[in-house]
Amino acid sequence: MSMIAPPGHDATQAATCGGIGTTVDAKMYYSWGVPSESSGRACVEALGYERLVGPVPPGQPPPAHEKWYSLGCGTGGGRAIGVPWGNRVAVPKIRARSMNVPLGCPVNWQVG
Numbered sequence: 001m002s003m004i005a006p007p008g009h010d011a012t013q014a015a016t017c018g019g020i021g022t023t024v025d026a027k028m029y030y031s032w033g034v035p036s037e038s039s040g041r042a043c044v045e046a047l048g049y050e051r052l053v054g055p056v057p058p059g060q061p062p063p064a065h066e067k068w069y070s071l072g073c074g075t076g077g078g079r080a081i082g083v084p085w086g087n088r089v090a091v092p093k094i095r096a097r098s099m100n101v102p103l104g105c106p107v108n109w110q111v112g
Helices: none
Strands: 002-005 011-014 027-033 042-051 064-074 081-084 093-098 105-111
Touching: 002 011, 002 042, 002 093, 027 042, 027 093, 042 105, 064 081, 093 105
Parallel strands: 042 081
Antiparallel strands: 002 105, 011 093, 027 081, 027 105, 042 064, 042 093
């Protein structure tokens, strides 16, 4: 997927399909990069789920809440970064901000 990261504030983009975690320790893997034809740099975060501590009813997944995890700043890289996902079905999302004020920066990303 592709998006333009604006300067000065975050832009968020959702994947076109959901992600499924099959265990409480499952991770969603995101990768991102700035196209080589761009001189831009961006800071990128990925949506994950932080497990909450407390009692869990039998047969239920542990409660969790959404949390943004840093994927780094710069031009990205080829490696995928795993963020906590857990036993759930949800839509992966990223948010990005251009480091090139006053210009935006293109960001390509994927999950898998």
